[in-house]
Amino acid sequence: MNCLAKVALCPVTVLTAVLALGVTANAGSVSPTPADVDSIKLATDIFKQLVEINTTDSVGSTTVAAEAMAKRLRHAGFPAKDVVVLGPDPRKGNMVARLRGTGAHKPVLLIGHLDVVEAKRSDWTTDPFQFIEKDGYYYGRGTQDMKDGDAIMMATLIRMKQESFKPDRDIILALTADEEGGAFNGVDWLVRKHRDLVDAEFVLNHDGASVLVENGKLLAFEVDAAEKVYADYQLSCLNRGGHSSMPTTDNAIYHLADALGRLEHYTFPFELNVVTRAQLAGLAQTYPADKAALVKAVLKEPPDQEAIDKLSTDDSILNSTMRTTCVATRLAAGHANNALPQTATANVNCRIFPGHSREEIRTELARIVSDPKVTVSYVRTDGSISPTAPEEQQPAPVALSEDMIKPLREVAARFWPGTPVMPDMLIGASDSRYTNAVGMPSYGVAGIAIDVNDIRAHGKDERLPVQSFDTGVQFYYRFLKTLTSGK
Numbered sequence: 001m002n003c004l005a006k007v008a009l010c011p012v013t014v015l016t017a018v019l020a021l022g023v024t025a026n027a028g029s030v031s032p033t034p035a036d037v038d039s040i041k042l043a044t045d046i047f048k049q050l051v052e053i054n055t056t057d058s059v060g061s062t063t064v065a066a067e068a069m070a071k072r073l074r075h076a077g078f079p080a081k082d083v084v085v086l087g088p089d090p091r092k093g094n095m096v097a098r099l100r101g102t103g104a105h106k107p108v109l110l111i112g113h114l115d116v117v118e119a120k121r122s123d124w125t126t127d128p129f130q131f132i133e134k135d136g137y138y139y140g141r142g143t144q145d146m147k148d149g150d151a152i153m154m155a156t157l158i159r160m161k162q163e164s165f166k167p168d169r170d171i172i173l174a175l176t177a178d179e180e181g182g183a184f185n186g187v188d189w190l191v192r193k194h195r196d197l198v199d200a201e202f203v204l205n206h207d208g209a210s211v212l213v214e215n216g217k218l219l220a221f222e223v224d225a226a227e228k229v230y231a232d233y234q235l236s237c238l239n240r241g242g243h244s245s246m247p248t249t250d251n252a253i254y255h256l257a258d259a260l261g262r263l264e265h266y267t268f269p270f271e272l273n274v275v276t277r278a279q280l281a282g283l284a285q286t287y288p289a290d291k292a293a294l295v296k297a298v299l300k301e302p303p304d305q306e307a308i309d310k311l312s313t314d315d316s317i318l319n320s321t322m323r324t325t326c327v328a329t330r331l332a333a334g335h336a337n338n339a340l341p342q343t344a345t346a347n348v349n350c351r352i353f354p355g356h357s358r359e360e361i362r363t364e365l366a367r368i369v370s371d372p373k374v375t376v377s378y379v380r381t382d383g384s385i386s387p388t389a390p391e392e393q394q395p396a397p398v399a400l401s402e403d404m405i406k407p408l409r410e411v412a413a414r415f416w417p418g419t420p421v422m423p424d425m426l427i428g429a430s431d432s433r434y435t436n437a438v439g440m441p442s443y444g445v446a447g448i449a450i451d452v453n454d455i456r457a458h459g460k461d462e463r464l465p466v467q468s469f470d471t472g473v474q475f476y477y478r479f480l481k482t483l484t485s486g487k
Contacts, residue, residue: 029414029415029417030414030415030474030475030478032470032474035159035163036473036474036477038159039155039156039159039473039474039477040155040469040470040473040474042155042158042159043151043152043154043155043469043473044151044469046069046072046150046151046154046155047131047138047143047147047148047151047469048131049068050065050068050069050114050142050147050150050151051129051130051131051138051140051141051142051143051147052129052130052131052140053065053068054129055114055115055116055142055177056115056116056117056118056119056141057115057118057178057180057181057182058118060091060115060116061091061092061093062087062091062092062093062094062114062115062176062177062178062186063085063087063090063091063092063093064093065114065175066085066087066093066094066095066114066175066177067085067093067095069095069097069150069154069175070083070084070085070095070097072154072158073097073154073157073158073161076158076161076162077161077162078097078099078161082097082098082099082100083095083096083097083098084096084097084197086194087177087184087186087189088184088189088193089177089183089184092177092178092182092184092186093177094114094174094175094176094177094186094189094190095114095173095174095175095176096172096173096174096190096194096197096198097157097172097173098170098171098172098173099157099160099161099167099170099171099172099173100166100170101166101167101168101169101170101171101484102166102167102168102169102486103169103170104168104169104486105168105169105201106169106199106200106201107169107170107171107172107199107200107201108169108170108171108172108200108201108202108203108204108483108484109172109173109174109198109199109200109202109203109204109435109440110153110171110172110173110174110203110204110205110206110480111174111175111176111187111203111204111205111206111207111431111432111435111442112146112149112150112153112173112174112175112176112205112206112207113146113150113175113176113177113178113179113180113186113187113207113431114147114150114175114176114177114186115177115178115179115180115181115182116141116142116145116147116180117141117145117180117181117457117458119141119462123460124460124461125460125461126139126140126461127140128140128141128462129141131143133466136465136466136467137463137464137465137466138463138464138465138466138469139461139462139463140462140463141462142462143462143463143464144209144450144455144456144457144462144463144464145180145207145457145458145462146206146207146208148448148464148469148472149206149207149208149446149448149472150175150206152206152469152472152473152476153173153175153206153476154173154175155473155477156473156476156477156480157171157173159477160477160480160481165481167481167484167485167486168484168485168486169201169484171480171484172197172198172200174186174187174190174197174198176190176431179207179430179431183381183382183383185381185431185434186431187431187434187435188431188434191434191435191438191440195438199440200440201440202401202404202440202441202442202443203432203435203436203440203441203442203443204442204443204445204480205224205430205431205432205435205442205443205444205445206444206445206446206476207430207431207432207444207446208222208224208426208430208444208446208448209222209446209448209449209450210222210223210444210445210446210447210448210449211416211419211446211447211448211449211450211468212452213449213450213451213452214451214452214453215451215453216451217286218286218416218418218419218449219283219286219287219419220282220283220286220419220420220421220422221408221412221416221419221420221421221422221447222279222421222422222423222424222444223400223405223408223421223422223423223424223443223444223445224423224424224425224426224430224432224443224444224445225275225397225400225423225424225425225443225444226273226275226276226354226397226423226424226425226426227354227394227425227426227427227428227429227430227432227433227444228320228324228351228352228353228354228425228426228427228428228429229351229352229354229356229358229393229394229429229433230349230350230351230352230428230429230433231349231350231352231358231361231362231378231379231389232347232348232349232350232378232379233326233347233348233349233350233361233362233365233376233377233378233379233389234345234346234347234348234375234376234377234378234379234385235256235259235260235328235345235346235347235348235365235369235374235375235376236256236343236344236345236346236374236375236377237252237253237255237256237259237343237344237345237371237373237374237375238252238342238343238373238375239251239252239255239340239341239342239343239344239373240342241335241339241340241341241342242339242340243338243339243340244337244338244339244340245338246340247340248340251340251341252333252340252341252342252343252344252373253333253334253341253344255344255371255373255374256331256333256344256345256346256374258371259346259369259371259374260328260346262368262369262370263326263328263348263365263368263369264328266368267312267323268323268324268325268326268353268364269323269324270303270308270312270322270323271322271323271324271353271355272298272299272303272322273353273354273355273397273425274397275397275423275424275425276321276322276424276425277299278422278423279321279422279423279424279425280295280298280299280318280321281299281422282420282422282423283295283422284296284299285420286420291311293307294307294310294311295307295311295318298311298322308322317427317452320351320427321424321425321427323353324350324351324352324353324356324361325350325351325427326348326349326350326351326361326365327348327349327350328346328347328348328349329347329348329349330346330347331344331345331346331347332344332345332346333345347379348365350365351427351428351429352394354393354394354397354425355393355394356393357389357390357391357392357393358378358389358390358391359378359388359389359390359391361389362376362377362378362388362389378390394433394436397425400423400443401441404443404483405421407479407482407483408421408445408479408483409421410482411475411478411479411482412447412475412479414478415447415471415474415475416449426444430444432444445479446472446476447471447472447475447476447479448464448468448469448472449465449467449468449471449472450464450465450468
């Protein structure tokens with residue numbers, strides 16, 4: 001039965017899923033077959049190629065990467081009509097490819113972004129745009145976010161094509177631009193301008209890790225079933241300035257610094273929804289007894305405030321899971337060393353808990369700042385400044401349908417036996433927000449194991465364990481094949 005596009009999320013649905021998926025019976029590990037070895041080699045070669053193509057917004061080009069991937073697919077036997085590169089800007093190309101199936105069911109869309117966050121060579125130990133294997137890790141910008149996933153999805157489709165596999169539905173792969181920023185988000189553009197190319201019953205987004213590890217211990221296989229809302233705000237203070245020899249407390253920088261200090265010490269209210277409640281219930285099964293007790297206390301009605309405070313202080317990921325968070329990320333002020341500043345601005349980045357609009361949070365930031373000389377504005381996706389923010393709210397979280405979760409549970413149990421599979425809320429943001437918004441339920445599924453203490457996405461010396469990548473290649477092929485085999 002295929003009802004992914006129609007199911008509605010309710011507390012019973014998700015909590016039942018968590019309990020049913022719980023701890024799977026041990027099934028042993030998966031030994032790579034000769035075909036797996038070939039696929040891993042191909043995926044690694046693609047991975048290297050992608051990392052070494054600069055796809056940053058400032059000077060890079062996703063078009064170059066998209067064309068390189070299209071060339072590989074055509075060489076593997078995909079018809080030219082089923083592999084296209086298109087986009088609204090010469091540097092912001094997107095690749096869309098289709099593996100034809102029987103048509104028994106509507107297509108599944110796989111999405112992954114080609115662009116990466118900026119990286120300065122001077123900040124890194126290695127060259128961020130050189131793919132380097134060292135000490136059991138692959139280093140390079142995009143190794144965690146998310147050229148690993150792009151390479152895995154590419155290798156999976158090529159392997160299926162070479163095996164003449166006929167899925168029960170078309171499998172569409174979209175590798176896109178500007179998920180990390182920029183004015184030409186590829187998924188948004190495709191669903192608005194070329195819906196026929198990407199229309200699907202549901203979406204699998206490889207942007208993430210899935211396999212949660214802490215200090216070498218497997219905790220859970222997480223499926224992104226909801227996500228926070230991304231928003232940037234500008235705090236600004238204007239002043240007439242003057243000569244620096246005549247300082248005054250009415251200084252734009254001082255006003256801004258005080259405002260940021262109030263934001264630093266403010267904590268947004270604790271919240272749970274059906275996804276995060278199920279997520280915490282699942283994590284409580286995997287944590288040490290003392291931490292599990294705190295999580296269970298948070299899940300009580302009413303929740304235990306001391307437990308909330310303890311978890312919020314000790315675990316930044318859980319803190320972000322339980323509330324909206326806002327943090328200053330950029331500062332600019334002044335126009336000369338010997339002049340009082342006429343302008344001081346800060347960018348504040350917020351990850352908004354579902355159920356709140358961007359305008360609601362803008363208003364809340366203004367209340368927190370509590371200074372008439374500091375203006376809180378909204379930063380649009382194109383970088384322009386607006387006095388107000390959008391009022392619309394994120395669509396309701398989507399359900400974990402049995403059609404998708406059953407094959408996932410089966411395959412995950414082979415690779416990570418005894419590890420619970422559970423829904424989670426992505427504390428960042430992904431391109432799933434665009435596909436969910438147009439009625440295509442979207443799930444974050446990757447199968448990459450990353451230790452929570454070594455998350456380097458967007459940061460210095462980004463890296464990925466070689467073993468995690470190799471296992472991810474094997475897992476994703478089996479999962480996607482099981483999902484689309486019509487059994």
